[in-house]
Structures are given as C-alpha cells and as structure tokens.
Amino acid sequence: MSQQRSAHGNAAGPDFPDLPEATVARLPEYLRALHALAEAGHDVASSEALATAAGVTSAKLRKDLSYLRSNGTRGVGYEVLGLIDKIEHVLGLNQHRPVALVGVGNLGHALAGYGGFGSRGFRFSALFDADQRRVGERINGMPVRHVADLAPVIAAERIVIAVIATPAHAAQAVADELVACGVTSILNFAPCLLSVPENVDVRKVDLAVELQILSFHEHRKASLTALPRPLGPPARPVAGHGLGVEAVGS
Amino acid sequence: MSQQRSAHGNAAGPDFPDLPEATVARLPEYLRALHALAEAGHDVASSEALATAAGVTSAKLRKDLSYLRSNGTRGVGYEVLGLIDKIEHVLGLNQHRPVALVGVGNLGHALAGYGGFGSRGFRFSALFDADQRRVGERINGMPVRHVADLAPVIAAERIVIAVIATPAHAAQAVADELVACGVTSILNFAPCLLSVPENVDVRKVDLAVELQILSFHEHRKASLTALPRPLGPPARPVAGHGLGVEAVGS
DNA sequence: GCTTGTGAAACGTTTCACAGCC
DNA sequence: GGCTGTGAAACGTTTCACAAGC
Numbered sequence: 076m077s078q079q080r081s082a083h084g085n086a087a088g089p090d091f092p093d094l095p096e097a098t099v100a101r102l103p104e105y106l107r108a109l110h111a112l113a114e115a116g117h118d119v120a121s122s123e124a125l126a127t128a129a130g131v132t133s134a135k136l137r138k139d140l141s142y143l144r145s146n147g148t149r150g151v152g153y154e155v156l157g158l159i160d161k162i163e164h165v166l167g168l169n170q171h172r173p174v175a176l177v178g179v180g181n182l183g184h185a186l187a188g189y190g191g192f193g194s195r196g197f198r199f200s201a202l203f204d205a206d207q208r209r210v211g212e213r214i215n216g217m218p219v220r221h222v223a224d225l226a227p228v229i230a231a232e233r234i235v236i237a238v239i240a241t242p243a244h245a246a247q248a249v250a251d252e253l254v255a256c257g258v259t260s261i262l263n264f265a266p267c268l269l270s271v272p273e274n275v276d277v278r279k280v281d282l283a284v285e286l287q288i289l290s291f292h293e294h295r296k297a298s299l300t301a302l303p304r305p306l307g308p309p310a311r312p313v314a315g316h317g318l319g320v321e322a323v324g325s
Numbered sequence: 326m327s328q329q330r331s332a333h334g335n336a337a338g339p340d341f342p343d344l345p346e347a348t349v350a351r352l353p354e355y356l357r358a359l360h361a362l363a364e365a366g367h368d369v370a371s372s373e374a375l376a377t378a379a380g381v382t383s384a385k386l387r388k389d390l391s392y393l394r395s396n397g398t399r400g401v402g403y404e405v406l407g408l409i410d411k412i413e414h415v416l417g418l419n420q421h422r423p424v425a426l427v428g429v430g431n432l433g434h435a436l437a438g439y440g441g442f443g444s445r446g447f448r449f450s451a452l453f454d455a456d457q458r459r460v461g462e463r464i465n466g467m468p469v470r471h472v473a474d475l476a477p478v479i480a481a482e483r484i485v486i487a488v489i490a491t492p493a494h495a496a497q498a499v500a501d502e503l504v505a506c507g508v509t510s511i512l513n514f515a516p517c518l519l520s521v522p523e524n525v526d527v528r529k530v531d532l533a534v535e536l537q538i539l540s541f542h543e544h545r546k547a548s549l550t551a552l553p554r555p556l557g558p559p560a561r562p563v564a565g566h567g568l569g570v571e572a573v574g575s
Numbered sequence: 576g577c578t579t580g581t582g583a584a585a586c587g588t589t590t591c592a593c594a595g596c597c
Numbered sequence: 598g599g600c601t602g603t604g605a606a607a608c609g610t611t612t613c614a615c616a617a618g619c
Contacts, residue, residue: 141580397601
C-alpha cells in the first residue's frame with residue numbers, strides 16, 4: 076500500500092475513478108455480498124440491504140458506490156449483476172490474474188491447496204520452494220518448482236502478483252528477487268517488514284498480530300467488567316439478530 | 326469495531342489508557358520490531374530507529390507511544406526491554422492466552438501446525454473439526470476433537486479467543502456456539518460476515534480480499550503507465566527512502 | 576411513497592513543528 | 598546537540614440530513 080498518490084487532478088482514465096483507500100478496501104466485501112445476494116435470487120438490492128449483507132452502514136455504502144459513478148435507481152436500488160460487473164471491472168478482476176506463491180511449507184501448502192480463489196479472480200499459476208525435497212511435489216496438480224527457476228517462470232507467465240509464505244528470515248531475499256522479475260504487488264505472510272521500491276505494493280497478513288489485537292480488546296473488556304468471569308450466564312443476546320459487530324480489517 | 330465505545334466513563338484503570346484503534350493495530354508491529362532490535366543487541370532505540378524497523382514514521386511512533394504514558398528519555402531514546410514489557414502488558418500478552426481453533430482443514434491444519442505463536446503470546450490449546458474422520462488426529466501433539474465437545478473443553482480451558490477456519494457455510498453456526506460458550510473474540514478466516522452480539526469482537530482475514538485489493542492497485546498502475554502522461558508537473562514525484570532494489574522488469 | 580446521491584458537519588488519524596528536557 | 602512529547606494544522610473517513618428523482 077502507500078503508493079504515491081500522484082498529483083493528478085482527475086486525469087485518470089475514463090475507467091478510473093480515483094478511489095479513497097478505505098473504499099477500495101471495502102469493494103471486495105461488497106462483491107462478496109453481491110454474489111451472495113445474486114445466488115439468493117435477488118436482482119435488485121437497496122443500499123440498506125446490500126450494506127447489511129456487507130456489514131457496513133448504508134450511508135457508507137452509498138458514498139462508496141458514488142465514487143464509481145453510481146448506477147443505482149432512486150426509489151429502487153442497485154441492479155445486482157450490473158454492480159458486480161462494475162466492481163469487478165474497477166478491481167481489475169476480469170482477467171483472472173495469475174499469482175505466484177513462494178514457500179510451500181505449512182501455510183503455503185494450505186494456500187496452494189485452497190480451491191476458492193478461482194471464483195474470486197485469481198489462480199496460483201506457479202509454486203516455488205527453496206527445499207529440494209519439496210520440488211517436484213504436486214499440489215492441486217501444480218508442480219512445486221525450485222526458487223532458482225523464479226525468473227523464467229514469472230516472466231513466461233507474466234506474473235505481477237506474488238504471495239510470500241516463507242519463514243521470516245527468507246522473506247526479504249525472496250521479495251528482492253520477485254521485484255527483480257517484475258512483480259509489483261506482494262502479499263506477505265512472513266512476520267517481518269519488507270523493504271521494496273516505491274512502485275511495489277505490499278500487503279501483510281500476520282496471524283499473531285490479529286490475535287494480539289484481539290487480546291488487547293479482551294484485556295480491555297476484562298478490565299471494564301468488575302468480575303473477571305461471571306459464573307452464570309449474564310445476558311446473552313445470542314440467538315437472533317444481535318447487530319453484528321465488525322472489527323476493523325487489517 | 327463500530328460499536329458505541331460506551332462513553333468511556335471508566336477512569337481508565339491505572340493500567341488502561343484508552344488507545345485510538347489505529348494505535349492498537351500498530352502496537353504488535355512495534356513489539357516485533359523491538360524484539361528484533363533486542364536480539365540485535367540494542368538496549369536503547371531512538372524513535373527514528375524503532376520507527377524504521379517497524380515501517381512507520383517517527384512522529385507517528387512517538388505519538389503512539391505517548392498514549393502509553395511514554396517512557397522514553399529525551400536526547401536518548403527508548404529502553405528496549407522496558408518498552409517490550411509495557412506493550413506486552415497493554416496488549417494483555419503476559420498471560421499466554423489459550424486459543425481454540427475450529428476447522429482443521431487445509432488452512433486450519435496449517436495454523437495449528439505453525440509453531441511461531443508461542444513466542445508471541447498465544448498457544449492453540451484446543452482443536453475442533455466437524456469431520457469424524459479427522460477427530461483423534463494429532464497436530465503438534467494436540468488431539469483434534471469433535472465440535473460437539475466444544476462447550477466443555479472451552480469452559481475447562483477458560484478459552485475466550487477462538488479462530489474459525491471452517492468453510493463459509495459452517496462459520497456462522499460455529500460462531501454462535503463459540504459465543505454461547507463464552508468466547509468474546511473471534512478471528513474469522515471464512516469468507517463471510519459473522520453476526521455476533523455486540524460485546525464480541527470479530528476480526529476477519531480473507532486472502533482473496535487482500536489479493537483483490539492488490540489487483541486494484543495493479544490495475545491502476547497499469548492504467549497510469551499506459552495512458553499518455555497528462556500535462557502537468559514532470560515525472561516521478563518519488564521521495565522517501567531510497568532503500569531497496571530499483572528494478573523494473575519489461 | 577421510497578431510495579439514491581451528495582454537500583456539509585463531525586470525527587479520527589497523521590503530519591508538522593517546536594518547546595522542553597536530557 | 599539530540600531526542601522526546603505534544604499542541605495545532607492538515608488530511609482522510611464517516612456520519613448526517615436532505616434535496617433530487619424514480
């Protein structure tokens with residue numbers, strides 16, 4: 076993230092609204108919610124309905140969609156399929172993007188084996204590991220290659236997005252090599268900071284960080300309630316429609 | 326979280342500064358950076374050094390730390406070990422928190438097998454799956470139990486934080502059950518919205534969402550380089566840290 | 576009627592810049 | 598001299614509230 080937002084006053088292509096980062100981060104949720112609504116047979120959805128399905132407020136949703144040159148109809152709502160198309164287009168998902176995965180250990184193996192990406196715009200099209208014993212193994216029919224082959228494969232497949240799932244100590248070297256091969260977006264699962272040129276976007280996912288944030292909130296909740304642990308059930312709005320609390324994403 | 330932060334009447338326990346959410350989200354990074362510095366033999370670090378190690382600006386770091394009733398010394402910097410202690414305390418990491426994991430499929434299996442949490446304040450202390458064929462399997466020495474046993478185990482181990490790594494269609498039911506057992510923080514890897522009572526915190530990690538956000542930036546970068554440069558200031562408003570490789574393929 | 580689209584206000588976060596202290 | 602701590606300004610995001618339109 077954190078690309079320079081070059082000065083452009085709206086010079087971006089006809090296609091290209093200059094979206095606030097917070098909006099960009101929510102579009103994928105809207106997309107998921109829209110697909111769910113489409114599957115449930117809705118062909119139109121109000122901002123209220125869509126917002127509920129996506130876990131945001133309707134005002135926020137409308138404001139977000141307004142940046143895409145909105146196409147809702149007043150008094151009615153948004154056409155579900157049309158909106159799916161528009162968001163997929165804005166996110167650049169129409170071309171199923173090939174993604175490289177480096178590090179086929181515990182986590183990497185699981186990511187490579189997960190089948191759910193195809194429907195969401197991606198496919199892993201190259202797997203790499205530094206461990207010769209893993210090379211040649213097939214995951215979901217795809218062979219694991221040695222990291223030494225990174226450059227030719229990434230060039231051949233025209234890959235620009237890569238996932239790093241190596242141990243932390245290897246991540247920076249891998250990132251350097253990926254960048255040298257032309258990769259410009261990296262999703263980093265290694266618990267370390269990556270230093271990359273400023274035209275490269277990096278997003279980081281760290282499970283321990285997420286748990287630590289939850290831990291803070293636990294800690295706070297515990298310190299707010301007088302009793303450490305009520306024995307009986309205090310008041311549980313469990314079944315039914317508690318308004319969902321949605322924590323902030325990374 | 327979007328819930329009313331009940332007018333924080335609590336005089337904030339002696340322990341408890343009322344931190345901005347953005348700050349809370351960064352504390353884990355500071356912690357990681359501090360551990361790295363400690364390991365490298367530093368016992369004091371300036372805000373500049375620490376900020377660099379954590380990937381933020383020094384002003385932001387100082388402001389964040391100031392919420393913790395800062396303990397840096399002017400002209401010198403922050404005492405590394407002391408700061409580690411303080412942040413761990415604020416995050417509630419002193420007690421190694423037990424965490425439950427539900428769903429030992431592809432991803433869940435990888436999470437359970439990852440050994441890196443112990444050093445960061447957590448341990449998985451109960452694994453569950455709905456598939457009888459998985460029950461009894463041991464991962465890292467821990468047995469996989471059937472979800473039917475959720476309630477007694479979670480009560481016995483006093484678990485309040487859980488990770489959901491089930492398929493999306495099962496996630497809500499699992500969440501409901503966890504909440505009924507007293508869990509108040511959930512980390513959700515299933516690509517769906519969870520509806521929970523408002524005293525429960527949910528954080529969501531969705532790999533496809535991360536890739537879609539990167540895809541947007543790819544798309545934007547591509548459309549910017551493809552377009553003729555609009556008239557205006559010369560090229561490349563680059564700035565910042567010249568660190569890193571400066572390679573662009575193609 | 577009902578729902579979108581949007582200025583304007585409110586809020587939260589980051590950055591600036593420097594006073595205060597070692 | 599160097600570095601922290603922090604008000605105040607700048608910026609970004611969310612919420613409000615209502616006019617515009619179906």
